[in-house]
Amino acid sequence: MSGELSPIDKAKFVAAKRAAEFVQSGMRVGLGTGSTAAWLVRCLGEKVREEGLRFRGVPTSTRTAELAREVGIEVISLDEAGWLDLTIDGADEFDSELNLIKGGGGALLQEKIVATASDEMIVIADAAKHVETLGAFPLPVEVIPFGWTASQALLEEALVTMDVLGRKTTLRMNGERPYITDEGNYILDLHLSRIGNARQLAMLVNQIPGVVENGLFIDICDRVIIGYGDGRVETRDINAGTVSEERVEFVEDDNLFRDI
Incomplete structure (x- = not known):
């Protein structure tokens, strides 16, 4: 009801x-x-x-x-x-x-x-x-399972050059196992707190080897x-x-x- x-x-x-x-x-x-x-x-x-x-x-x-x-x-x-x-x-x-x-x-x-x-x-x-600036919600990034830790390291390195407040990344879990998308991939959640330039970040993230797509819809x-x-x-x-x-x-x- x-x-x-x-x-x-x-x-x-x-x-x-x-x-x-x-x-x-x-x-x-x-x-x-x-x-x-x-x-x-x-x-x-x-x-x-x-x-x-x-x-x-x-x-x-x-x-x-x-x-x-x-x-x-x-x-x-x-x-x-x-x-x-x-x-x-x-x-x-x-x-x-x-x-x-x-x-x-x-x-x-x-x-x-x-x-x-x-x-x-x-x-x-x-x-x-509705937010003034994107980023309080963790940004999901879909990555292929092969070499995901390397993709994660490259993402964290790239974030140093970006206008963001946080740079922590975590592998999304489903209980004790990694969460698996419908396409059989993993998701890394980027805890950025604030994204200063979403357009630039979206372009940079998708250039990282192993990244399939990111959750910024620009x-x-x-x-x-x-x-x-x-x-x-x-x-x-x-x-x-x-x-x-x-x-x-x-x-x-x-x-x-x-x-x-």
Whole structure:
């Protein structure tokens, strides 16, 4: 039931519900990964079942693909889609220029490929994800398992020349074993505290041997929809330079909450 949701979950839900309105029948839509993106998939599933919405979704992880199929969304691969009309995803951080840190859920590689193969990217988030400067959230970097310690050492050496506050790097773990991405890779989390020049850092990190991709999404997001616990949503459009606010209504017996 919606009344049992925490304020943060309510914020995620209203942002997701507002973003779902951008999806139209016939579209090819990238579906993000993470807790906020999961709300989006549920909202879109409801529109499929109750409103007859018909679109094809390209998930950015096996978790999202499983949920999408469960709620009745037609799932295809990016290769089958060719190009996407829209991608909707969450973010771990975003700044005033709508640059992002993503990858907390471990799907940054597929997320970045899908987002850049789209005409538009919409990010859905709660207000706590907005920061003045990126970097408080650890920056995920996906690396191949072979020689990962060498890649880590090279990353730490490169960070000495960067405008960052911290330089600690850690291997992401899943219990006692390294976390494995859908592509069979490892993730190094960079604890930087503050990133002075995100664009420069993103370019440098991707030049390190063994690095597959990093979680900085620069000039990729077009619009961010911010949810609040009281039902308000704020939409920021970086291309139009506009900010709008409205309220999303939802009812206590909404079917979306039956299994929450």
